[in-house]
Amino acid sequence: MxxxxxxxxxxxxxxxxxxxxxxxxxxxxxxxxxxxxxxxxxxxxxxxxxxxxxxxxxxxxxxxxxxxxxxxxxxxxxxxxxxxxxxxxxxxxxxxxxxxxxxxxxxxxxxxxxxxxxxxxxxxxxxxxxxxxxxxxxxxxxxxxxxxxxxxxxxxxxxxxxxxxxxxxxSLLLKQWQNLPESQRVLCSVHDAFSYYCRKYKLKQISLQGVSTAAEFGIYEVNDMVDFIVENKARVAFTEAHALTKAMKSVQMGCAKRGHKLTIGEPLLTDAPGKKGSLGGSWPGMVIENSDKIQKAFSHD
Ligand SMILES: [Zn+2]
CATH class of the missing domain: 3.40.50.1980 (Nitrogenase molybdenum iron protein domain)
Known part of the structure:
Protein backbone atom coordinates (compact mmCIF):
# COMPACT_ATOMS: atom_id res chain seq x y z
CA MET A 1 0.00 0.00 0.00
CA SER A 171 -9.28 7.65 0.52
CA LEU A 172 -5.81 6.16 0.03
CA LEU A 173 -4.71 7.50 3.42
CA LEU A 174 -7.92 6.23 4.97
CA LYS A 175 -7.30 2.75 3.58
CA GLN A 176 -3.74 2.82 4.94
CA TRP A 177 -4.95 3.71 8.41
CA GLN A 178 -7.69 1.10 8.30
CA ASN A 179 -4.96 -1.53 7.95
CA LEU A 180 -4.00 -0.73 11.52
CA PRO A 181 -6.37 -1.68 14.37
CA GLU A 182 -8.01 1.37 15.95
CA SER A 183 -6.54 0.49 19.35
CA GLN A 184 -3.03 1.02 17.92
CA ARG A 185 -3.79 4.36 16.29
CA VAL A 186 -2.46 6.69 18.97
CA LEU A 187 -0.71 9.95 18.08
CA CYS A 188 1.37 11.67 20.78
CA SER A 189 2.80 15.04 19.77
CA VAL A 190 4.18 18.20 21.31
CA HIS A 191 1.90 20.73 19.66
CA ASP A 192 -1.83 20.08 19.32
CA ALA A 193 -2.03 20.44 15.55
CA PHE A 194 -3.47 17.10 14.53
CA SER A 195 -7.12 17.14 15.63
CA TYR A 196 -8.49 17.32 12.07
CA TYR A 197 -6.12 14.56 10.94
CA CYS A 198 -7.00 12.37 13.92
CA ARG A 199 -10.75 12.95 13.48
CA LYS A 200 -10.53 11.93 9.84
CA TYR A 201 -8.48 8.76 10.24
CA LYS A 202 -9.77 7.81 13.68
CA LEU A 203 -6.64 8.24 15.79
CA LYS A 204 -6.60 8.92 19.53
CA GLN A 205 -4.33 11.82 20.35
CA ILE A 206 -2.61 13.74 23.10
CA SER A 207 -0.23 16.68 23.03
CA LEU A 208 1.89 18.52 25.57
CA GLN A 209 1.08 21.96 24.31
CA GLY A 210 -2.22 23.52 23.34
CA VAL A 211 -3.38 24.46 19.87
CA SER A 212 -1.02 27.45 19.80
CA THR A 213 2.73 26.92 20.01
CA ALA A 214 2.76 29.98 22.29
CA ALA A 215 0.91 28.00 24.99
CA GLU A 216 2.78 27.12 28.16
CA PHE A 217 3.05 23.61 29.52
CA GLY A 218 4.75 22.01 32.48
CA ILE A 219 4.96 19.02 34.77
CA TYR A 220 1.18 18.41 34.86
CA GLU A 221 0.97 18.11 31.08
CA VAL A 222 4.03 15.84 31.06
CA ASN A 223 2.46 13.59 33.73
CA ASP A 224 -0.89 13.54 31.89
CA MET A 225 0.88 12.47 28.74
CA VAL A 226 2.80 9.73 30.54
CA ASP A 227 -0.52 8.42 31.99
CA PHE A 228 -2.16 8.49 28.56
CA ILE A 229 0.78 6.74 26.87
CA VAL A 230 0.98 3.98 29.46
CA GLU A 231 -2.81 3.53 29.50
CA ASN A 232 -3.05 3.36 25.69
CA LYS A 233 0.15 1.34 25.31
CA ALA A 234 1.50 3.92 22.83
CA ARG A 235 5.05 3.15 21.75
CA VAL A 236 6.04 6.27 19.76
CA ALA A 237 5.77 10.01 20.39
CA PHE A 238 6.60 12.72 17.87
CA THR A 239 8.28 16.10 17.99
CA GLU A 240 8.21 18.74 15.27
CA ALA A 241 10.51 21.34 13.76
CA HIS A 242 9.61 24.12 16.22
CA ALA A 243 8.80 22.00 19.20
CA LEU A 244 10.77 21.06 22.23
CA THR A 245 12.46 17.70 21.94
CA LYS A 246 13.66 18.17 25.52
CA ALA A 247 10.09 18.16 26.81
CA MET A 248 9.35 14.92 24.97
CA LYS A 249 12.47 13.44 26.56
CA SER A 250 10.87 14.15 29.96
CA VAL A 251 7.84 12.18 28.82
CA GLN A 252 10.12 9.38 27.67
CA MET A 253 11.82 9.32 31.08
CA GLY A 254 8.44 9.38 32.86
CA CYS A 255 7.34 6.37 30.81
CA ALA A 256 10.60 4.55 31.54
CA LYS A 257 10.00 5.01 35.30
CA ARG A 258 6.67 3.25 34.82
CA GLY A 259 8.37 0.39 32.94
CA HIS A 260 7.07 1.54 29.55
CA LYS A 261 9.43 1.96 26.60
CA LEU A 262 8.68 5.02 24.46
CA THR A 263 10.51 5.83 21.22
CA ILE A 264 10.71 9.38 19.84
CA GLY A 265 9.77 9.39 16.17
CA GLU A 266 10.98 11.62 13.35
CA PRO A 267 9.84 15.28 13.65
CA LEU A 268 6.48 15.94 12.00
CA LEU A 269 5.51 18.91 9.85
CA THR A 270 2.78 20.92 11.50
CA ASP A 271 2.34 24.63 10.78
CA ALA A 272 4.47 24.89 7.65
CA PRO A 273 5.61 22.57 4.88
CA GLY A 274 9.14 21.19 4.95
CA LYS A 275 12.07 21.95 2.68
CA LYS A 276 11.08 23.07 -0.83
CA GLY A 277 11.44 20.30 -3.37
CA SER A 278 10.91 17.52 -0.82
CA LEU A 279 7.67 15.54 -0.62
CA GLY A 280 6.66 17.46 2.51
CA GLY A 281 7.69 20.79 0.98
CA SER A 282 4.16 21.57 -0.16
CA TRP A 283 0.55 20.99 0.77
CA PRO A 284 -0.79 18.28 0.72
CA GLY A 285 2.65 16.68 0.46
CA MET A 286 3.31 17.55 4.11
CA VAL A 287 0.27 15.48 5.15
CA ILE A 288 1.55 12.55 3.11
CA GLU A 289 5.06 12.85 4.58
CA ASN A 290 3.68 12.93 8.12
CA SER A 291 1.46 9.91 7.46
CA ASP A 292 4.44 8.04 6.11
CA LYS A 293 6.62 8.91 9.12
CA ILE A 294 3.93 7.96 11.64
CA GLN A 295 3.07 4.68 9.96
CA LYS A 296 6.73 3.75 9.46
CA ALA A 297 7.39 4.42 13.16
CA PHE A 298 4.40 2.29 14.14
CA SER A 299 5.46 -0.58 11.89
CA HIS A 300 9.06 -0.54 13.28
CA ASP A 301 7.70 -0.61 16.78
ZN1 LIG B 1 -0.18 25.19 15.07
Missing part, protein backbone atom coordinates in the same frame (compact mmCIF):
# COMPACT_ATOMS: atom_id res chain seq x y z
CA UNK A 2 2.83 2.39 0.87
CA UNK A 3 4.37 1.85 -2.56
CA UNK A 4 1.18 2.82 -4.39
CA UNK A 5 0.80 5.90 -2.19
CA UNK A 6 4.38 6.95 -2.94
CA UNK A 7 3.87 6.62 -6.70
CA UNK A 8 0.64 8.53 -6.44
CA UNK A 9 2.33 11.29 -4.43
CA UNK A 10 5.08 11.81 -6.98
CA UNK A 11 2.38 12.32 -9.61
CA UNK A 12 0.54 14.68 -7.32
CA UNK A 13 3.62 16.81 -6.66
CA UNK A 14 4.42 17.02 -10.36
CA UNK A 15 0.85 18.15 -10.89
CA UNK A 16 1.30 20.86 -8.23
CA UNK A 17 4.56 21.98 -9.82
CA UNK A 18 2.62 22.68 -12.99
CA UNK A 19 -0.03 24.68 -11.23
CA UNK A 20 1.89 26.75 -8.70
CA UNK A 21 3.94 28.68 -11.21
CA UNK A 22 1.53 30.12 -13.75
CA UNK A 23 3.10 32.30 -16.41
CA UNK A 24 1.36 35.47 -15.36
CA UNK A 25 1.08 38.47 -17.70
CA UNK A 26 2.21 41.92 -16.54
CA UNK A 27 -1.31 42.90 -15.59
CA UNK A 28 -1.56 39.93 -13.21
CA UNK A 29 -3.53 40.10 -10.04
CA UNK A 30 -1.20 39.74 -7.13
CA UNK A 31 -2.73 37.42 -4.53
CA UNK A 32 -0.87 37.31 -1.23
CA UNK A 33 -1.46 34.30 1.02
CA UNK A 34 -0.17 34.17 4.56
CA UNK A 35 0.85 30.49 4.50
CA UNK A 36 2.34 28.20 1.87
CA UNK A 37 -0.49 25.72 2.52
CA UNK A 38 -3.02 28.32 1.36
CA UNK A 39 -0.99 29.09 -1.77
CA UNK A 40 -0.74 25.41 -2.69
CA UNK A 41 -4.43 24.82 -2.07
CA UNK A 42 -5.78 27.80 -4.02
CA UNK A 43 -3.35 27.96 -6.95
CA UNK A 44 -4.96 25.05 -8.87
CA UNK A 45 -8.20 27.08 -8.92
CA UNK A 46 -6.80 30.37 -10.21
CA UNK A 47 -6.12 31.14 -13.87
CA UNK A 48 -2.89 32.53 -15.31
CA UNK A 49 -3.91 36.14 -14.67
CA UNK A 50 -2.98 35.59 -11.00
CA UNK A 51 0.40 35.47 -9.37
CA UNK A 52 0.61 34.16 -5.82
CA UNK A 53 3.06 35.41 -3.24
CA UNK A 54 3.43 33.75 0.17
CA UNK A 55 3.89 36.17 3.05
CA UNK A 56 5.35 33.92 5.74
CA UNK A 57 9.00 32.97 5.29
CA UNK A 58 9.71 29.26 4.73
CA UNK A 59 9.21 27.14 7.84
CA UNK A 60 7.95 30.03 9.98
CA UNK A 61 5.69 29.40 12.97
CA UNK A 62 2.41 31.25 12.24
CA UNK A 63 0.84 31.41 15.73
CA UNK A 64 3.35 33.95 16.98
CA UNK A 65 4.62 35.51 13.75
CA UNK A 66 4.77 39.31 13.79
CA UNK A 67 4.80 41.06 10.41
CA UNK A 68 7.91 43.07 9.49
CA UNK A 69 7.81 46.31 7.41
CA UNK A 70 8.42 44.43 4.12
CA UNK A 71 5.33 42.27 4.86
CA UNK A 72 3.21 45.38 5.26
CA UNK A 73 4.47 46.70 1.91
CA UNK A 74 3.64 43.36 0.28
CA UNK A 75 0.13 43.36 1.73
CA UNK A 76 -0.42 46.95 0.59
CA UNK A 77 0.64 46.09 -2.96
CA UNK A 78 -1.59 43.00 -3.16
CA UNK A 79 -4.84 42.98 -5.13
CA UNK A 80 -6.28 40.48 -2.66
CA UNK A 81 -5.17 38.68 0.48
CA UNK A 82 -6.02 35.14 1.53
CA UNK A 83 -5.38 34.14 5.13
CA UNK A 84 -6.19 31.03 7.15
CA UNK A 85 -8.20 32.74 9.88
CA UNK A 86 -9.57 30.99 13.00
CA UNK A 87 -6.87 32.95 14.91
CA UNK A 88 -3.96 31.19 13.24
CA UNK A 89 -2.41 34.54 12.32
CA UNK A 90 -2.99 35.74 15.88
CA UNK A 91 -0.67 38.76 15.68
CA UNK A 92 -2.02 40.00 12.37
CA UNK A 93 -5.74 40.05 13.01
CA UNK A 94 -6.24 43.79 13.46
CA UNK A 95 -3.99 44.51 10.48
CA UNK A 96 -5.95 42.12 8.27
CA UNK A 97 -9.21 43.61 9.45
CA UNK A 98 -7.96 47.09 8.62
CA UNK A 99 -6.69 45.93 5.22
CA UNK A 100 -10.07 44.36 4.48
CA UNK A 101 -11.60 47.85 4.28
CA UNK A 102 -9.57 48.70 1.19
CA UNK A 103 -9.19 45.38 -0.68
CA UNK A 104 -10.54 41.81 -0.72
CA UNK A 105 -9.11 40.12 2.32
CA UNK A 106 -10.61 36.69 2.83
CA UNK A 107 -10.20 33.90 5.33
CA UNK A 108 -10.24 30.27 4.18
CA UNK A 109 -11.83 29.29 7.47
CA UNK A 110 -14.87 31.34 6.46
CA UNK A 111 -15.62 28.82 3.70
CA UNK A 112 -15.79 25.85 6.06
CA UNK A 113 -19.21 25.19 7.61
CA UNK A 114 -19.19 25.57 11.41
CA UNK A 115 -20.26 21.97 11.93
CA UNK A 116 -17.08 20.79 10.15
CA UNK A 117 -14.76 22.86 12.34
CA UNK A 118 -13.40 21.51 15.62
CA UNK A 119 -14.43 23.81 18.50
CA UNK A 120 -11.90 24.73 21.18
CA UNK A 121 -14.37 26.61 23.35
CA UNK A 122 -17.57 28.60 22.88
CA UNK A 123 -15.90 31.24 20.74
CA UNK A 124 -13.04 29.65 18.87
CA UNK A 125 -12.14 26.79 16.56
CA UNK A 126 -9.00 24.79 15.89
CA UNK A 127 -7.16 26.57 13.04
CA UNK A 128 -5.19 23.55 11.73
CA UNK A 129 -7.69 22.93 8.94
CA UNK A 130 -5.06 21.95 6.34
CA UNK A 131 -4.76 18.53 7.99
CA UNK A 132 -8.17 17.61 6.60
CA UNK A 133 -7.18 17.38 2.95
CA UNK A 134 -10.64 17.46 1.41
CA UNK A 135 -12.09 20.06 3.80
CA UNK A 136 -9.19 22.43 3.07
CA UNK A 137 -9.06 21.69 -0.64
CA UNK A 138 -12.77 22.29 -1.23
CA UNK A 139 -12.69 25.47 0.88
CA UNK A 140 -9.80 26.74 -1.26
CA UNK A 141 -11.90 26.17 -4.37
CA UNK A 142 -14.72 28.24 -2.82
CA UNK A 143 -12.25 30.97 -1.86
CA UNK A 144 -10.99 31.17 -5.45
CA UNK A 145 -14.59 31.41 -6.67
CA UNK A 146 -15.19 34.21 -4.19
CA UNK A 147 -12.11 36.11 -5.45
CA UNK A 148 -13.55 35.83 -8.91
CA UNK A 149 -16.64 37.69 -7.75
CA UNK A 150 -14.78 40.54 -6.04
CA UNK A 151 -11.94 41.19 -8.51
CA UNK A 152 -12.64 43.11 -11.71
CA UNK A 153 -11.67 40.29 -14.12
CA UNK A 154 -12.31 36.53 -14.03
CA UNK A 155 -9.67 34.61 -12.06
CA UNK A 156 -11.45 31.36 -11.18
CA UNK A 157 -10.35 28.15 -12.86
CA UNK A 158 -12.71 25.22 -12.47
CA UNK A 159 -10.39 22.34 -11.61
CA UNK A 160 -12.36 19.20 -10.90
CA UNK A 161 -9.31 17.05 -11.64
CA UNK A 162 -7.50 18.59 -8.71
CA UNK A 163 -10.45 18.04 -6.37
CA UNK A 164 -10.72 14.44 -7.56
CA UNK A 165 -7.01 13.98 -6.78
CA UNK A 166 -7.55 15.21 -3.24
CA UNK A 167 -10.50 12.86 -2.72
CA UNK A 168 -8.42 9.98 -4.09
CA UNK A 169 -5.48 10.82 -1.85
CA UNK A 170 -7.76 11.07 1.15
Missing amino acids: RHSLFVYCIGFCLFLDCTTAPSAPKTAFKIVTTTQMLADAISPHLNSSCSIVVLFPEGIEPHSYRPVPSDIKLLQEADAVLYNGLHLEANMESMLEHLGRSKPCISLGFFIPHQDLIPLDEHSYDPHIWFDITLFGFAAMKAADSLDKVLSKPVFLSNQTHLDSLVQLD
